[in-house]
Amino acid sequence: MLKIGITGGIGSGKTTVCKVFETLGIPVFYADTVAKQIMVTDQILVAGVKSAFGAQSYAADGSLNNKHIAAIVFNNADELARLNALVHPAVFRAFDSWVKQVPATVPYVLKEAALLFESGSYKLCDQNILVQAPEAVKLQRVMERDGVTAEQVKARMDKQLPDEDKIKLADQLINNNEKDSLIVQVTRLHRLFLNSIE
Ligand SMILES: CC(C)(COP(=O)(O)OP(=O)(O)OC[C@H]1O[C@@H](n2cnc3c(N)ncnc32)[C@H](O)[C@@H]1O)[C@@H](O)C(=O)NCCC(=O)NCCS
Ligand SMILES: Nc1ncnc2c1ncn2[C@@H]1O[C@H](COP(=O)(O)OP(=O)(O)OP(=O)(O)O)[C@@H](O)[C@H]1O
Structure with a gap:
Protein backbone atom coordinates (compact mmCIF):
# COMPACT_ATOMS: atom_id res chain seq x y z
CA MET A 1 0.00 0.00 0.00
CA VAL A 28 -7.49 9.87 4.30
CA PHE A 29 -5.65 10.52 7.57
CA TYR A 30 -6.31 14.15 8.52
CA ALA A 31 -3.21 15.01 10.60
CA ASP A 32 -4.46 18.45 11.68
CA THR A 33 -7.74 17.00 12.97
CA VAL A 34 -5.99 14.10 14.67
CA ALA A 35 -3.54 16.56 16.25
CA LYS A 36 -6.42 18.40 17.86
CA GLN A 37 -8.09 15.14 18.98
CA ILE A 38 -5.02 13.78 20.69
CA MET A 39 -4.34 17.13 22.33
CA VAL A 40 -7.52 16.36 24.28
CA THR A 41 -7.30 12.58 24.71
CA ASP A 42 -3.57 11.91 25.29
CA GLN A 43 -3.06 12.74 28.96
CA ILE A 44 0.71 13.10 28.66
CA LEU A 45 0.19 15.63 25.87
CA VAL A 46 -2.53 17.43 27.85
CA ALA A 47 -0.13 17.82 30.78
CA GLY A 48 2.63 19.04 28.43
CA VAL A 49 0.35 21.62 26.78
CA LYS A 50 -0.90 22.90 30.14
CA SER A 51 2.62 23.19 31.45
CA ALA A 52 3.77 25.07 28.32
CA PHE A 53 0.78 27.32 27.66
CA GLY A 54 -1.11 27.46 30.94
CA ALA A 55 -4.24 25.83 32.40
CA GLN A 56 -6.36 28.14 30.19
CA SER A 57 -5.32 25.94 27.25
CA TYR A 58 -8.35 23.80 28.15
CA ALA A 59 -11.91 24.80 29.04
CA ALA A 60 -13.58 23.44 32.19
CA ASP A 61 -15.17 20.61 30.13
CA GLY A 62 -11.69 19.53 28.93
CA SER A 63 -12.08 20.88 25.38
CA LEU A 64 -9.13 22.60 23.69
CA ASN A 65 -8.99 26.39 23.87
CA ASN A 66 -7.75 26.83 20.29
CA LYS A 67 -7.97 30.61 20.40
CA HIS A 68 -5.78 30.87 23.52
CA ILE A 69 -3.07 28.60 22.08
CA ALA A 70 -3.25 30.17 18.58
CA ALA A 71 -2.83 33.68 20.06
CA ILE A 72 0.39 32.55 21.78
CA VAL A 73 2.02 30.37 19.14
CA PHE A 74 1.26 32.34 15.97
CA ASN A 75 2.86 35.41 17.53
CA ASN A 76 6.02 33.75 18.79
CA ALA A 77 8.26 31.38 16.82
CA ASP A 78 9.77 29.75 19.95
CA GLU A 79 6.32 28.99 21.40
CA LEU A 80 5.22 27.51 18.07
CA ALA A 81 8.32 25.31 17.98
CA ARG A 82 7.50 24.19 21.53
CA LEU A 83 3.94 23.24 20.54
CA ASN A 84 5.12 21.43 17.40
CA ALA A 85 7.71 19.47 19.41
CA LEU A 86 4.97 18.31 21.78
CA VAL A 87 2.33 17.45 19.19
CA HIS A 88 4.10 16.21 16.06
CA PRO A 89 5.71 13.02 17.46
CA ALA A 90 2.30 11.95 18.81
CA VAL A 91 0.71 12.57 15.38
CA PHE A 92 3.43 10.48 13.69
CA ARG A 93 2.60 7.58 16.06
CA ALA A 94 -1.15 7.97 15.46
CA PHE A 95 -0.56 7.77 11.68
CA ASP A 96 1.46 4.55 12.04
CA SER A 97 -1.35 2.91 14.06
CA TRP A 98 -4.00 4.18 11.63
CA VAL A 99 -2.15 2.74 8.59
CA LYS A 100 -2.02 -0.69 10.27
CA GLN A 101 -5.82 -0.91 10.44
CA VAL A 102 -6.39 -0.01 6.75
CA PRO A 103 -7.41 -3.18 4.79
CA ALA A 104 -4.57 -4.58 2.66
CA THR A 105 -6.83 -4.38 -0.42
CA VAL A 106 -6.66 -0.57 -0.35
CA PRO A 107 -4.17 0.55 -3.07
C1 LIG B 1 -2.75 26.16 17.39
C2 LIG B 1 -4.08 25.43 17.25
C3 LIG B 1 -4.65 25.07 18.63
C4 LIG B 1 -5.06 26.39 16.52
O1 LIG B 1 -6.29 25.73 16.28
P1 LIG B 1 -7.27 26.24 15.11
O2 LIG B 1 -8.58 25.51 15.30
O3 LIG B 1 -7.30 27.73 15.12
O4 LIG B 1 -6.60 25.83 13.75
P2 LIG B 1 -6.49 24.39 12.99
O5 LIG B 1 -5.83 23.38 13.86
O6 LIG B 1 -7.82 24.02 12.42
O7 LIG B 1 -5.48 24.72 11.82
C5 LIG B 1 -5.88 25.54 10.72
C6 LIG B 1 -4.67 25.83 9.89
O8 LIG B 1 -3.73 26.63 10.65
C7 LIG B 1 -2.42 26.31 10.22
N1 LIG B 1 -1.63 25.73 11.36
C8 LIG B 1 -2.06 24.92 12.39
N2 LIG B 1 -1.05 24.56 13.19
C9 LIG B 1 0.05 25.13 12.63
C10 LIG B 1 1.41 25.13 12.99
N3 LIG B 1 1.83 24.43 14.06
N4 LIG B 1 2.27 25.85 12.21
C11 LIG B 1 1.86 26.56 11.13
N5 LIG B 1 0.56 26.60 10.73
C12 LIG B 1 -0.31 25.89 11.47
C13 LIG B 1 -2.58 25.23 9.14
O9 LIG B 1 -2.66 25.81 7.86
C14 LIG B 1 -3.88 24.58 9.49
O10 LIG B 1 -4.46 23.87 8.43
C15 LIG B 1 -3.94 24.14 16.41
O11 LIG B 1 -3.69 24.47 15.07
C16 LIG B 1 -2.82 23.24 16.90
O12 LIG B 1 -2.96 22.60 17.90
N6 LIG B 1 -1.69 23.20 16.14
C17 LIG B 1 -0.56 22.40 16.53
C18 LIG B 1 -0.61 21.07 15.88
C19 LIG B 1 -0.19 21.20 14.46
O13 LIG B 1 0.96 21.48 14.15
N7 LIG B 1 -1.14 20.98 13.54
C20 LIG B 1 -0.89 21.07 12.16
C21 LIG B 1 -0.09 19.95 11.59
S1 LIG B 1 -0.19 18.37 12.34
N1 LIG C 1 -12.09 25.21 -5.64
C1 LIG C 1 -12.74 25.87 -4.67
N2 LIG C 1 -13.73 26.72 -4.97
C2 LIG C 1 -14.39 27.40 -4.01
N3 LIG C 1 -14.14 27.28 -2.69
C3 LIG C 1 -13.15 26.46 -2.33
C4 LIG C 1 -12.41 25.70 -3.29
N4 LIG C 1 -11.49 24.95 -2.62
C5 LIG C 1 -11.65 25.22 -1.31
N5 LIG C 1 -12.65 26.12 -1.13
C6 LIG C 1 -13.11 26.66 0.16
O1 LIG C 1 -12.02 27.35 0.73
C7 LIG C 1 -11.93 27.10 2.14
C8 LIG C 1 -10.58 26.48 2.45
O2 LIG C 1 -10.54 25.16 1.91
P1 LIG C 1 -10.00 23.93 2.78
O3 LIG C 1 -10.61 23.96 4.13
O4 LIG C 1 -10.15 22.70 1.96
O5 LIG C 1 -8.47 24.36 2.82
P2 LIG C 1 -7.28 23.76 3.65
O6 LIG C 1 -6.06 23.87 2.79
O7 LIG C 1 -7.61 22.40 4.14
O8 LIG C 1 -7.21 24.84 4.82
P3 LIG C 1 -6.48 24.79 6.27
O9 LIG C 1 -5.00 24.83 6.02
O10 LIG C 1 -6.94 26.03 6.94
O11 LIG C 1 -6.94 23.55 6.96
C9 LIG C 1 -13.11 26.20 2.49
O12 LIG C 1 -14.17 26.98 2.98
C10 LIG C 1 -13.47 25.55 1.15
O13 LIG C 1 -14.82 25.21 1.09
Missing part, protein backbone atom coordinates in the same frame (compact mmCIF):
# COMPACT_ATOMS: atom_id res chain seq x y z
CA LEU A 2 1.38 3.37 -1.04
CA LYS A 3 1.47 6.29 1.38
CA ILE A 4 0.82 9.60 -0.35
CA GLY A 5 1.34 12.87 1.53
CA ILE A 6 -0.84 15.85 0.63
CA THR A 7 -0.26 19.38 1.81
CA GLY A 8 -0.73 23.03 0.91
CA GLY A 9 -0.67 26.40 2.61
CA ILE A 10 -3.53 27.53 4.82
CA GLY A 11 -6.67 27.83 2.69
CA SER A 12 -5.13 26.15 -0.37
CA GLY A 13 -7.97 23.62 -0.33
CA LYS A 14 -6.14 20.45 0.71
CA THR A 15 -9.11 19.19 2.76
CA THR A 16 -11.45 19.90 -0.16
CA VAL A 17 -9.13 17.92 -2.49
CA CYS A 18 -9.02 15.04 0.02
CA LYS A 19 -12.83 14.87 0.04
CA VAL A 20 -12.66 14.24 -3.73
CA PHE A 21 -10.15 11.39 -3.20
CA GLU A 22 -12.51 9.96 -0.54
CA THR A 23 -15.30 9.73 -3.13
CA LEU A 24 -12.95 7.39 -5.04
CA GLY A 25 -12.72 5.15 -1.94
CA ILE A 26 -9.30 6.36 -0.78
CA PRO A 27 -8.88 6.56 3.02
CA TYR A 108 -3.01 3.76 -1.39
CA VAL A 109 -3.81 6.10 1.50
CA LEU A 110 -3.44 9.85 1.85
CA LYS A 111 -1.86 11.69 4.77
CA GLU A 112 -3.20 15.25 4.79
CA ALA A 113 -1.03 17.59 6.85
CA ALA A 114 -0.56 21.35 6.81
CA LEU A 115 3.08 20.92 7.84
CA LEU A 116 4.03 17.83 5.82
CA PHE A 117 7.27 19.38 4.54
CA GLU A 118 8.06 21.49 7.61
CA SER A 119 7.74 18.49 9.97
CA GLY A 120 9.76 16.16 7.75
CA SER A 121 6.92 13.63 7.57
CA TYR A 122 6.98 13.82 3.75
CA LYS A 123 10.13 11.68 3.87
CA LEU A 124 8.05 8.75 5.12
CA CYS A 125 5.61 8.99 2.18
CA ASP A 126 6.09 7.39 -1.26
CA GLN A 127 4.95 10.52 -3.08
CA ASN A 128 3.81 13.98 -2.00
CA ILE A 129 1.18 16.26 -3.49
CA LEU A 130 1.17 20.05 -3.12
CA VAL A 131 -2.17 21.85 -3.46
CA GLN A 132 -1.63 25.39 -4.70
CA ALA A 133 -3.82 28.47 -4.97
CA PRO A 134 -3.02 32.18 -5.37
CA GLU A 135 -2.24 33.98 -2.06
CA ALA A 136 -5.21 36.35 -2.41
CA VAL A 137 -7.60 33.43 -2.99
CA LYS A 138 -6.26 31.54 0.06
CA LEU A 139 -6.59 34.63 2.23
CA GLN A 140 -10.17 35.28 1.12
CA ARG A 141 -11.22 31.62 1.57
CA VAL A 142 -9.92 31.40 5.14
CA MET A 143 -11.35 34.79 6.15
CA GLU A 144 -14.77 33.62 4.92
CA ARG A 145 -14.53 30.08 6.33
CA ASP A 146 -13.25 31.01 9.81
CA GLY A 147 -14.53 34.59 10.21
CA VAL A 148 -11.00 35.84 10.94
CA THR A 149 -9.02 38.92 9.87
CA ALA A 150 -6.43 39.08 7.08
CA GLU A 151 -3.76 39.69 9.76
CA GLN A 152 -4.69 36.48 11.60
CA VAL A 153 -4.43 34.44 8.40
CA LYS A 154 -1.16 36.12 7.42
CA ALA A 155 0.33 35.31 10.85
CA ARG A 156 -0.14 31.59 10.04
CA MET A 157 1.00 31.95 6.42
CA ASP A 158 4.24 33.49 7.71
CA LYS A 159 4.90 30.37 9.83
CA GLN A 160 4.63 28.04 6.86
CA LEU A 161 7.21 27.29 4.18
CA PRO A 162 6.51 29.36 1.01
CA ASP A 163 5.10 27.48 -2.00
CA GLU A 164 8.30 28.14 -4.00
CA ASP A 165 10.17 25.94 -1.47
CA LYS A 166 7.40 23.35 -1.20
CA ILE A 167 7.29 22.94 -5.00
CA LYS A 168 10.90 21.70 -4.92
CA LEU A 169 9.92 18.91 -2.50
CA ALA A 170 6.60 17.95 -4.13
CA ASP A 171 6.20 15.11 -6.65
CA GLN A 172 2.73 16.17 -7.82
CA LEU A 173 0.91 19.51 -8.01
CA ILE A 174 -2.79 20.32 -7.88
CA ASN A 175 -3.93 23.82 -8.87
CA ASN A 176 -6.99 24.75 -6.85
CA ASN A 177 -7.75 28.04 -8.56
CA GLU A 178 -10.96 29.19 -10.18
CA LYS A 179 -10.23 27.75 -13.62
CA ASP A 180 -8.67 24.27 -13.33
CA SER A 181 -11.06 21.41 -12.51
CA LEU A 182 -10.27 19.58 -9.26
CA ILE A 183 -12.12 16.46 -10.40
CA VAL A 184 -10.00 16.19 -13.56
CA GLN A 185 -6.74 16.68 -11.64
CA VAL A 186 -7.65 14.23 -8.85
CA THR A 187 -8.79 11.59 -11.34
CA ARG A 188 -5.49 11.90 -13.23
CA LEU A 189 -3.45 11.41 -10.05
CA HIS A 190 -5.67 8.52 -8.91
CA ARG A 191 -4.96 6.67 -12.18
CA LEU A 192 -1.25 7.49 -11.88
CA PHE A 193 -1.05 6.00 -8.35
CA LEU A 194 -3.05 2.91 -9.36
CA ASN A 195 -0.80 2.37 -12.42
CA SER A 196 2.35 2.75 -10.34
CA ILE A 197 1.41 -0.24 -8.16
CA GLU A 198 0.37 -2.57 -11.00
Whole structure:
Protein backbone atom coordinates (compact mmCIF):
# COMPACT_ATOMS: atom_id res chain seq x y z
CA MET A 1 0.00 0.00 0.00
CA LEU A 2 1.38 3.37 -1.04
CA LYS A 3 1.47 6.29 1.38
CA ILE A 4 0.82 9.60 -0.35
CA GLY A 5 1.34 12.87 1.53
CA ILE A 6 -0.84 15.85 0.63
CA THR A 7 -0.26 19.38 1.81
CA GLY A 8 -0.73 23.03 0.91
CA GLY A 9 -0.67 26.40 2.61
CA ILE A 10 -3.53 27.53 4.82
CA GLY A 11 -6.67 27.83 2.69
CA SER A 12 -5.13 26.15 -0.37
CA GLY A 13 -7.97 23.62 -0.33
CA LYS A 14 -6.14 20.45 0.71
CA THR A 15 -9.11 19.19 2.76
CA THR A 16 -11.45 19.90 -0.16
CA VAL A 17 -9.13 17.92 -2.49
CA CYS A 18 -9.02 15.04 0.02
CA LYS A 19 -12.83 14.87 0.04
CA VAL A 20 -12.66 14.24 -3.73
CA PHE A 21 -10.15 11.39 -3.20
CA GLU A 22 -12.51 9.96 -0.54
CA THR A 23 -15.30 9.73 -3.13
CA LEU A 24 -12.95 7.39 -5.04
CA GLY A 25 -12.72 5.15 -1.94
CA ILE A 26 -9.30 6.36 -0.78
CA PRO A 27 -8.88 6.56 3.02
CA VAL A 28 -7.49 9.87 4.30
CA PHE A 29 -5.65 10.52 7.57
CA TYR A 30 -6.31 14.15 8.52
CA ALA A 31 -3.21 15.01 10.60
CA ASP A 32 -4.46 18.45 11.68
CA THR A 33 -7.74 17.00 12.97
CA VAL A 34 -5.99 14.10 14.67
CA ALA A 35 -3.54 16.56 16.25
CA LYS A 36 -6.42 18.40 17.86
CA GLN A 37 -8.09 15.14 18.98
CA ILE A 38 -5.02 13.78 20.69
CA MET A 39 -4.34 17.13 22.33
CA VAL A 40 -7.52 16.36 24.28
CA THR A 41 -7.30 12.58 24.71
CA ASP A 42 -3.57 11.91 25.29
CA GLN A 43 -3.06 12.74 28.96
CA ILE A 44 0.71 13.10 28.66
CA LEU A 45 0.19 15.63 25.87
CA VAL A 46 -2.53 17.43 27.85
CA ALA A 47 -0.13 17.82 30.78
CA GLY A 48 2.63 19.04 28.43
CA VAL A 49 0.35 21.62 26.78
CA LYS A 50 -0.90 22.90 30.14
CA SER A 51 2.62 23.19 31.45
CA ALA A 52 3.77 25.07 28.32
CA PHE A 53 0.78 27.32 27.66
CA GLY A 54 -1.11 27.46 30.94
CA ALA A 55 -4.24 25.83 32.40
CA GLN A 56 -6.36 28.14 30.19
CA SER A 57 -5.32 25.94 27.25
CA TYR A 58 -8.35 23.80 28.15
CA ALA A 59 -11.91 24.80 29.04
CA ALA A 60 -13.58 23.44 32.19
CA ASP A 61 -15.17 20.61 30.13
CA GLY A 62 -11.69 19.53 28.93
CA SER A 63 -12.08 20.88 25.38
CA LEU A 64 -9.13 22.60 23.69
CA ASN A 65 -8.99 26.39 23.87
CA ASN A 66 -7.75 26.83 20.29
CA LYS A 67 -7.97 30.61 20.40
CA HIS A 68 -5.78 30.87 23.52
CA ILE A 69 -3.07 28.60 22.08
CA ALA A 70 -3.25 30.17 18.58
CA ALA A 71 -2.83 33.68 20.06
CA ILE A 72 0.39 32.55 21.78
CA VAL A 73 2.02 30.37 19.14
CA PHE A 74 1.26 32.34 15.97
CA ASN A 75 2.86 35.41 17.53
CA ASN A 76 6.02 33.75 18.79
CA ALA A 77 8.26 31.38 16.82
CA ASP A 78 9.77 29.75 19.95
CA GLU A 79 6.32 28.99 21.40
CA LEU A 80 5.22 27.51 18.07
CA ALA A 81 8.32 25.31 17.98
CA ARG A 82 7.50 24.19 21.53
CA LEU A 83 3.94 23.24 20.54
CA ASN A 84 5.12 21.43 17.40
CA ALA A 85 7.71 19.47 19.41
CA LEU A 86 4.97 18.31 21.78
CA VAL A 87 2.33 17.45 19.19
CA HIS A 88 4.10 16.21 16.06
CA PRO A 89 5.71 13.02 17.46
CA ALA A 90 2.30 11.95 18.81
CA VAL A 91 0.71 12.57 15.38
CA PHE A 92 3.43 10.48 13.69
CA ARG A 93 2.60 7.58 16.06
CA ALA A 94 -1.15 7.97 15.46
CA PHE A 95 -0.56 7.77 11.68
CA ASP A 96 1.46 4.55 12.04
CA SER A 97 -1.35 2.91 14.06
CA TRP A 98 -4.00 4.18 11.63
CA VAL A 99 -2.15 2.74 8.59
CA LYS A 100 -2.02 -0.69 10.27
CA GLN A 101 -5.82 -0.91 10.44
CA VAL A 102 -6.39 -0.01 6.75
CA PRO A 103 -7.41 -3.18 4.79
CA ALA A 104 -4.57 -4.58 2.66
CA THR A 105 -6.83 -4.38 -0.42
CA VAL A 106 -6.66 -0.57 -0.35
CA PRO A 107 -4.17 0.55 -3.07
CA TYR A 108 -3.01 3.76 -1.39
CA VAL A 109 -3.81 6.10 1.50
CA LEU A 110 -3.44 9.85 1.85
CA LYS A 111 -1.86 11.69 4.77
CA GLU A 112 -3.20 15.25 4.79
CA ALA A 113 -1.03 17.59 6.85
CA ALA A 114 -0.56 21.35 6.81
CA LEU A 115 3.08 20.92 7.84
CA LEU A 116 4.03 17.83 5.82
CA PHE A 117 7.27 19.38 4.54
CA GLU A 118 8.06 21.49 7.61
CA SER A 119 7.74 18.49 9.97
CA GLY A 120 9.76 16.16 7.75
CA SER A 121 6.92 13.63 7.57
CA TYR A 122 6.98 13.82 3.75
CA LYS A 123 10.13 11.68 3.87
CA LEU A 124 8.05 8.75 5.12
CA CYS A 125 5.61 8.99 2.18
CA ASP A 126 6.09 7.39 -1.26
CA GLN A 127 4.95 10.52 -3.08
CA ASN A 128 3.81 13.98 -2.00
CA ILE A 129 1.18 16.26 -3.49
CA LEU A 130 1.17 20.05 -3.12
CA VAL A 131 -2.17 21.85 -3.46
CA GLN A 132 -1.63 25.39 -4.70
CA ALA A 133 -3.82 28.47 -4.97
CA PRO A 134 -3.02 32.18 -5.37
CA GLU A 135 -2.24 33.98 -2.06
CA ALA A 136 -5.21 36.35 -2.41
CA VAL A 137 -7.60 33.43 -2.99
CA LYS A 138 -6.26 31.54 0.06
CA LEU A 139 -6.59 34.63 2.23
CA GLN A 140 -10.17 35.28 1.12
CA ARG A 141 -11.22 31.62 1.57
CA VAL A 142 -9.92 31.40 5.14
CA MET A 143 -11.35 34.79 6.15
CA GLU A 144 -14.77 33.62 4.92
CA ARG A 145 -14.53 30.08 6.33
CA ASP A 146 -13.25 31.01 9.81
CA GLY A 147 -14.53 34.59 10.21
CA VAL A 148 -11.00 35.84 10.94
CA THR A 149 -9.02 38.92 9.87
CA ALA A 150 -6.43 39.08 7.08
CA GLU A 151 -3.76 39.69 9.76
CA GLN A 152 -4.69 36.48 11.60
CA VAL A 153 -4.43 34.44 8.40
CA LYS A 154 -1.16 36.12 7.42
CA ALA A 155 0.33 35.31 10.85
CA ARG A 156 -0.14 31.59 10.04
CA MET A 157 1.00 31.95 6.42
CA ASP A 158 4.24 33.49 7.71
CA LYS A 159 4.90 30.37 9.83
CA GLN A 160 4.63 28.04 6.86
CA LEU A 161 7.21 27.29 4.18
CA PRO A 162 6.51 29.36 1.01
CA ASP A 163 5.10 27.48 -2.00
CA GLU A 164 8.30 28.14 -4.00
CA ASP A 165 10.17 25.94 -1.47
CA LYS A 166 7.40 23.35 -1.20
CA ILE A 167 7.29 22.94 -5.00
CA LYS A 168 10.90 21.70 -4.92
CA LEU A 169 9.92 18.91 -2.50
CA ALA A 170 6.60 17.95 -4.13
CA ASP A 171 6.20 15.11 -6.65
CA GLN A 172 2.73 16.17 -7.82
CA LEU A 173 0.91 19.51 -8.01
CA ILE A 174 -2.79 20.32 -7.88
CA ASN A 175 -3.93 23.82 -8.87
CA ASN A 176 -6.99 24.75 -6.85
CA ASN A 177 -7.75 28.04 -8.56
CA GLU A 178 -10.96 29.19 -10.18
CA LYS A 179 -10.23 27.75 -13.62
CA ASP A 180 -8.67 24.27 -13.33
CA SER A 181 -11.06 21.41 -12.51
CA LEU A 182 -10.27 19.58 -9.26
CA ILE A 183 -12.12 16.46 -10.40
CA VAL A 184 -10.00 16.19 -13.56
CA GLN A 185 -6.74 16.68 -11.64
CA VAL A 186 -7.65 14.23 -8.85
CA THR A 187 -8.79 11.59 -11.34
CA ARG A 188 -5.49 11.90 -13.23
CA LEU A 189 -3.45 11.41 -10.05
CA HIS A 190 -5.67 8.52 -8.91
CA ARG A 191 -4.96 6.67 -12.18
CA LEU A 192 -1.25 7.49 -11.88
CA PHE A 193 -1.05 6.00 -8.35
CA LEU A 194 -3.05 2.91 -9.36
CA ASN A 195 -0.80 2.37 -12.42
CA SER A 196 2.35 2.75 -10.34
CA ILE A 197 1.41 -0.24 -8.16
CA GLU A 198 0.37 -2.57 -11.00
C1 LIG B 1 -2.75 26.16 17.39
C2 LIG B 1 -4.08 25.43 17.25
C3 LIG B 1 -4.65 25.07 18.63
C4 LIG B 1 -5.06 26.39 16.52
O1 LIG B 1 -6.29 25.73 16.28
P1 LIG B 1 -7.27 26.24 15.11
O2 LIG B 1 -8.58 25.51 15.30
O3 LIG B 1 -7.30 27.73 15.12
O4 LIG B 1 -6.60 25.83 13.75
P2 LIG B 1 -6.49 24.39 12.99
O5 LIG B 1 -5.83 23.38 13.86
O6 LIG B 1 -7.82 24.02 12.42
O7 LIG B 1 -5.48 24.72 11.82
C5 LIG B 1 -5.88 25.54 10.72
C6 LIG B 1 -4.67 25.83 9.89
O8 LIG B 1 -3.73 26.63 10.65
C7 LIG B 1 -2.42 26.31 10.22
N1 LIG B 1 -1.63 25.73 11.36
C8 LIG B 1 -2.06 24.92 12.39
N2 LIG B 1 -1.05 24.56 13.19
C9 LIG B 1 0.05 25.13 12.63
C10 LIG B 1 1.41 25.13 12.99
N3 LIG B 1 1.83 24.43 14.06
N4 LIG B 1 2.27 25.85 12.21
C11 LIG B 1 1.86 26.56 11.13
N5 LIG B 1 0.56 26.60 10.73
C12 LIG B 1 -0.31 25.89 11.47
C13 LIG B 1 -2.58 25.23 9.14
O9 LIG B 1 -2.66 25.81 7.86
C14 LIG B 1 -3.88 24.58 9.49
O10 LIG B 1 -4.46 23.87 8.43
C15 LIG B 1 -3.94 24.14 16.41
O11 LIG B 1 -3.69 24.47 15.07
C16 LIG B 1 -2.82 23.24 16.90
O12 LIG B 1 -2.96 22.60 17.90
N6 LIG B 1 -1.69 23.20 16.14
C17 LIG B 1 -0.56 22.40 16.53
C18 LIG B 1 -0.61 21.07 15.88
C19 LIG B 1 -0.19 21.20 14.46
O13 LIG B 1 0.96 21.48 14.15
N7 LIG B 1 -1.14 20.98 13.54
C20 LIG B 1 -0.89 21.07 12.16
C21 LIG B 1 -0.09 19.95 11.59
S1 LIG B 1 -0.19 18.37 12.34
N1 LIG C 1 -12.09 25.21 -5.64
C1 LIG C 1 -12.74 25.87 -4.67
N2 LIG C 1 -13.73 26.72 -4.97
C2 LIG C 1 -14.39 27.40 -4.01
N3 LIG C 1 -14.14 27.28 -2.69
C3 LIG C 1 -13.15 26.46 -2.33
C4 LIG C 1 -12.41 25.70 -3.29
N4 LIG C 1 -11.49 24.95 -2.62
C5 LIG C 1 -11.65 25.22 -1.31
N5 LIG C 1 -12.65 26.12 -1.13
C6 LIG C 1 -13.11 26.66 0.16
O1 LIG C 1 -12.02 27.35 0.73
C7 LIG C 1 -11.93 27.10 2.14
C8 LIG C 1 -10.58 26.48 2.45
O2 LIG C 1 -10.54 25.16 1.91
P1 LIG C 1 -10.00 23.93 2.78
O3 LIG C 1 -10.61 23.96 4.13
O4 LIG C 1 -10.15 22.70 1.96
O5 LIG C 1 -8.47 24.36 2.82
P2 LIG C 1 -7.28 23.76 3.65
O6 LIG C 1 -6.06 23.87 2.79
O7 LIG C 1 -7.61 22.40 4.14
O8 LIG C 1 -7.21 24.84 4.82
P3 LIG C 1 -6.48 24.79 6.27
O9 LIG C 1 -5.00 24.83 6.02
O10 LIG C 1 -6.94 26.03 6.94
O11 LIG C 1 -6.94 23.55 6.96
C9 LIG C 1 -13.11 26.20 2.49
O12 LIG C 1 -14.17 26.98 2.98
C10 LIG C 1 -13.47 25.55 1.15
O13 LIG C 1 -14.82 25.21 1.09
